[in-house]
Amino acid sequence: MSQERRLPGNADNHPGVIALHERPLVLDVDGTLILADSEQWNEPRPLLGAAEFLTALREMGRPFLLLTNGTARTPDDYVERLQAAGLDVRPGELLTPAVVAAELLVHHYPGEPVFVLGDNGTRQPLAARGIRLLDRSEATAARIVFVGWAPALTYEDLTAAARAIWQGAEFWTAVTARALAAQGGRAPAMGGAIMAAVAHVTATQPRLIGKPAPEALEVAARSLRTPLHELVMIGDDLEIDVSMARRAGCSAILVRTGTDRDAPADAADLSVENLSELLSLIKGNRRHYS
Numbered sequence: 268m269s270q271e272r273r274l275p276g277n278a279d280n281h282p283g284v285i286a287l288h289e290r291p292l293v294l295d296v297d298g299t300l301i302l303a304d305s306e307q308w309n310e311p312r313p314l315l316g317a318a319e320f321l322t323a324l325r326e327m328g329r330p331f332l333l334l335t336n337g338t339a340r341t342p343d344d345y346v347e348r349l350q351a352a353g354l355d356v357r358p359g360e361l362l363t364p365a366v367v368a369a370e371l372l373v374h375h376y377p378g379e380p381v382f383v384l385g386d387n388g389t390r391q392p393l394a395a396r397g398i399r400l401l402d403r404s405e406a407t408a409a410r411i412v413f414v415g416w417a418p419a420l421t422y423e424d425l426t427a428a429a430r431a432i433w434q435g436a437e438f439w440t441a442v443t444a445r446a447l448a449a450q451g452g453r454a455p456a457m458g459g460a461i462m463a464a465v466a467h468v469t470a471t472q473p474r475l476i477g478k479p480a481p482e483a484l485e486v487a488a489r490s491l492r493t494p495l496h497e498l499v500m501i502g503d504d505l506e507i508d509v510s511m512a513r514r515a516g517c518s519a520i521l522v523r524t525g526t527d528r529d530a531p532a533d534a535a536d537l538s539v540e541n542l543s544e545l546l547s548l549i550k551g552n553r554r555h556y557s
Contacts (some may be wrong), residue, residue: 289329290497290499291329291332291493291498292331292332292498292501293333293334293487293491293498293499293500293501294331294332294334294501294502295333295334295335295502295503295504295508295525296333296334296345296349297335297503297525298314298503298504298522298524298525299503299508299522299524299525300314300317300321300333300349301313301314301317301352301354302314302525309348311349312352313352313353314524314525314542315524315541315542316545317542318354319543320543321355321356322355323546330491331360332360332361332362332487332491333349333360333362334361334362334483334484335362336363336441336442336456336477336507337363337388338363338364338365338386338416338442339386339457341391341392342358342359342361342362342366342392344388345363346358349361362483362486362490363392363441363477364442364476364477364478365385365388365389365391365392365393365413365415365441366392366486367476367477367482368441368476369392369398370396371476371486372396372398372411373398376411378399379398379410379411380400380405380408380409380410380411381398381399381400381401381409381410381411381412381413382400382401382403382405382409382411382413382428382431382436383400383412383413383415384413384414384415384417384424384425385414385416385417385441385458386415386416386417386418388415389415389417406427407427407430407436408431409431409436410437411437411439412428412432412437412438412439412465413441413476414428414441414458414461414473415440415458416441416457416461417457417458418457425464425465425468428465429465432471433469438465438466438469438471438472438474439473439475440462440473440474440475440476441462442456442458442462442477442478443459443462443473443475444456444458444507445460453526478507478508478511479506479508479510479514480511481514481515484500484511484515484517485515495515496515496517497517498512498515498518499512499517499520500512500517500518500519501520501545502519502521503521503522503523503527504526504527505527505530505535506526506527507526508521509521509534512535518536518537519535519536520535520536520538520539520545521538521539522541522545523538523540523541524540
């Protein structure tokens with residue numbers, strides 16, 4: 268599909284054209300770069316054009332980060348799985364909600380203790396920043412309860428989290444999503460299910476830390492050392508990726524390889540079928556303005 272069909276009038280100030288300029292990119296992963304079997308990313312399968320897209324960004328010197336809502340693994344574990352799938356992703360280039368939470372805690376809640384419902388993928392990014400993590404016996408002393416991917420959740424874990432919240436702890440969650448794009452169709456989002464259980468028990472709505480919360484893009488902007496409004500978000504989900512970009516005041520590009528394959532053309536600043544098409548548009552835009 269041609270750029271003219273996507274960008275009415277091809278005006279230089281059209282949001283779709285602006286999104287193609289040399290701005291830093293933030294890319295969703297599930298449904299945009301890969302499809303995996305689950306939130307654990309076992310044997311992720313790269314989507315059409317994903318490997319070439321990342322390689323081209325490096326060759327152009329285009330800054331980018333990946334942003335996933337997954338907390339099943341640590342950021343470095345996720346990076347290793349993407350590398351094994353043939354994608355040129357390096358340590359430090361992938362953010363998870365746990366990384367975002369750690370940044371918020373360090374900057375706005377220094378020294379405050381946290382009770383985590385989650386495995387190492389949720390806990391490790393917080394511990395790496397020196398945040399004090401409480402065990403179940405200490406949970407009622409928590410300032411914040413943070414819920415991530417916790418497949419081994421027990422009744423005792425749920426009780427500890429609920430009692431902490433009942434006693435005044437803030438309730439944070441990595442995700443609120445019900446499902447995610449996966450091989451063979453949509454798959455349940457474990458973190459969202461656990462969040463719903465805690466919210467139901469405590470009658471408390473959580474503060475969302477992952478997408479579509481704009482805080483995730485704020486942390487990405489700091490990591491890329493760029494103003495927030497200069498970021499371009501690329502993703503497959505209108506409710507999560509595009510909505511977050513809108514709330515943060517960023518441009519949004521919809522890729523039709525995951526959740527919202529049938530969205531209208533004007534649902535984002537720019538809509539493309541896959542990353543191969545987007546790369547062609549970016550290269551064409553560079554030639555036009557060079």
